[in-house]
Amino acid sequence: MPNSNEHIVSSYEDELTELARTISEMGGLVEKAIANATEALIRSDTELAMATVAADKRIDAMQTQIDEMAVSIIARRQPMAQDLRLVIASIHVANDLERIGDMAKSTARRSTQFEGITMSSQFKNGLRHMGELVQRQVKLALDAFAGRDKNIAVDVVERDTDVDALYVSLFRELLTYMMEDPRNITMCTHLLFCGKNLERVGDHSTNIAEQAYFLSTGKTLTADIEDLKREQIKS
């Protein structure tokens, strides 16, 4: 009997490990989607954009898969307090990753409207910088979640102000272009939404970091403090 018991315990652990591995795999796809969407936008690469849009189906499917794994673990294993929190947190994280995937898809789709249009190097650099920054935020947030590391989680939340500041700077630059020449307006509104998409990737990374913080400490990273910071930077 001890053997059989041990087997059950080990298999339950395996399922939790598999859940964590699947989230990490989904995270990898999402990071790649952001990188590709930003690159497609900067290079006006329609082929890469279409591939990024198509790849989102796999990200959506992984969210469903994680949801089902979570429900199955809860139903069959009836996890206790700490594990149950982890499984529920996994559902939330998969949800945020799916929305980050949507942001990448939306950016990629918009980028196809820019074929043959030239952006200034300065603007391209700004976009590339913001793309890299939010990609790093997603990665760090997932590291914090995987390692239940509250320090990395706090880093992610604090660094979101950098993302917001970059967005505000892109926003102002786009306003200038629009005012300079009305023919820029249509393209610039699409770019505005692309910038906003990246900024929202930062927000979703923050959500994931908050889940990590909660798992690590049992406490919530007070939403109030962040709200205040965001209001300061965005107003």
Place this chain on the structure above:
Amino acid sequence: MPNSNEHIVSSYEDELTELARTISEMGGLVEKAIANATEALIRSDTELAMATVAADKRIDAMQTQIDEMAVSIIARRQPMAQDLRLVIASIHVANDLERIGDMAKSTARRSTQFEGITMSSQFKNGLRHMGELVQRQVKLALDAFAGRDKNIAVDVVERDTDVDALYVSLFRELLTYMMEDPRNITMCTHLLFCGKNLERVGDHSTNIAEQAYFLSTGKTLTADIEDLKREQIKS
């Protein structure tokens, strides 16, 4: 002993009912938030806008509350298949409601920038119409969820194309204003994001309707079909 057993069963039912009631209450707050944000925007009513921003704290708190109720029900009651799906779906629905609240807050916050600015009646009517439409979508989606009514759920998903069409029409009108006079550009970009916020409320309502459809039928409303529809309308 039968009495004691009956008591447990009845109390479990009570908890599920209380969970449903809390979602419905949160839904009411969210509908009101959209109505208030739209009204604040149209009337440039800063006081109403500030109240709407402040009220979002309560919506956020209710999401946390629903999450905790759900985890507590799972941990103590170990619900079986159908009930477990319902509890997990409640977590998803609360998540979507919280984001709809964020859209209302963001719209209200932007509206404070418009004091003293006059919008055409036509544009105001468009905004009001869109606000009412998405508010109705939220209500119907929650009705579908509460009653596990697949027909209402399908209605909500189908009607999302009306929301998208309205958004496209607002978007085009704003582009025209920007091209007519560069002094309109800053205000119009804020209005663009307000329109986008309302359009996203429609998307979140669709997510809620999909949860309702799944609870009612055990099947997913194929994401593929909607994707295709959205691509047609948005491209």
